[in-house]
Amino acid sequence: MRDFRQRKQFAFVVRQLTAREIKRKYARSYLGIVWSVLNPLLSMAVLSLIFSQLFRRSIDNYPIYYLTGYILWQTFTGATNAAMTTLVDNKMLLLKVKFPMDLFILTRVYTALINLFYSLAAYVLMLVVFQVTPKWTMFFTLFVILCLTVFSLGISYMLATAYVFFGDIKHLYSVVLTLWMYCSAIFYPVEQLQGFIRVVIWNNPLYTYIHSMRGAVMYGTLPGTVELFQMILWSTGIYGLGYWIFRRNRSRILQRI
Numbered sequence: 632m633r634d635f636r637q638r639k640q641f642a643f644v645v646r647q648l649t650a651r652e653i654k655r656k657y658a659r660s661y662l663g664i665v666w667s668v669l670n671p672l673l674s675m676a677v678l679s680l681i682f683s684q685l686f687r688r689s690i691d692n693y694p695i696y697y698l699t700g701y702i703l704w705q706t707f708t709g710a711t712n713a714a715m716t717t718l719v720d721n722k723m724l725l726l727k728v729k730f731p732m733d734l735f736i737l738t739r740v741y742t743a744l745i746n747l748f749y750s751l752a753a754y755v756l757m758l759v760v761f762q763v764t765p766k767w768t769m770f771f772t773l774f775v776i777l778c779l780t781v782f783s784l785g786i787s788y789m790l791a792t793a794y795v796f797f798g799d800i801k802h803l804y805s806v807v808l809t810l811w812m813y814c815s816a817i818f819y820p821v822e823q824l825q826g827f828i829r830v831v832i833w834n835n836p837l838y839t840y841i842h843s844m845r846g847a848v849m850y851g852t853l854p855g856t857v858e859l860f861q862m863i864l865w866s867t868g869i870y871g872l873g874y875w876i877f878r879r880n881r882s883r884i885l886q887r888i
Contacts, residue, residue, distance in 0.1 A: 671702050671750050682818055689820045695761055700817035700841045702750045707783050708808055710743035714787030715794045722888050736791050740784050771847040779840045781866040788873030795884050836865035
């Protein structure tokens with residue numbers, strides 16, 4: 632019973648911290664959380680204008696193709712970038728209040744997940760506008776989001792730990808993200824690539840999530856056994872590794888910050 636009350640209390644703390652993060656993010660914005668809906672739409676409009684003619688023979692319904700990849704990518708980068716600095720950002724709370732450090736990382740990832748669900752409102756609207764036929768496979772999107780969230784949490788544990796000891800990781804990670812984005816086939820078809828780079832993309836966990844969601848939403852297909860195994864392995868494996876690194880360095884983190 633004590634554990635249950637404690638977990639309930641921690642869940643309440645996460646909700647309160649998440650509300651604080653969302654308010655802080657949009658504090659000086661007139662539109663506020665509406666930007667979570669507008670951002671993917673504006674990005675889709677710009678990229679579609681530039682690339683839809685270039686890839687019209689290889690990609691049907693390019694705006695939805697791009698938007699599917701974009702919202703998953705934004706969720707991942709939003710979660711990991713925010714979680715990376717959370718322990719340092721909340722230094723005073725960590726030292727004064729006996730909250731588990733995990734809560735601050737969970738809060739940043741949970742905030743990114745909330746923003747994703749706002750973005751999905753825009754996504755559903757675009758599915759209607761571009762006349763994408765509803766399919767039962769669309770429910771598989773929830774599993775993709777779950778895997779992406781677990782994967783993002785694992786990366787977040789690693790980055791949050793590393794940032795405490797090595798602040799330059801923030802700049803290094805921005806470079807890694809640029810390369811990672813181009814290797815995730817967000818706005819171009821992988822089928823046009825050959826050789827080593829195609830192998831790299833097919834084994835990129837983020838591309839696996841994006842490709843699976845595109846298949847479920849746009850084409851009514853589910854991932855094959857190998858792809859499904861990759862999704863589960865990447866998410867659970869990275870989460871386990873990230874959490875192990877975080878737990879191993881917990882005492883050193885408190886001493887360093």
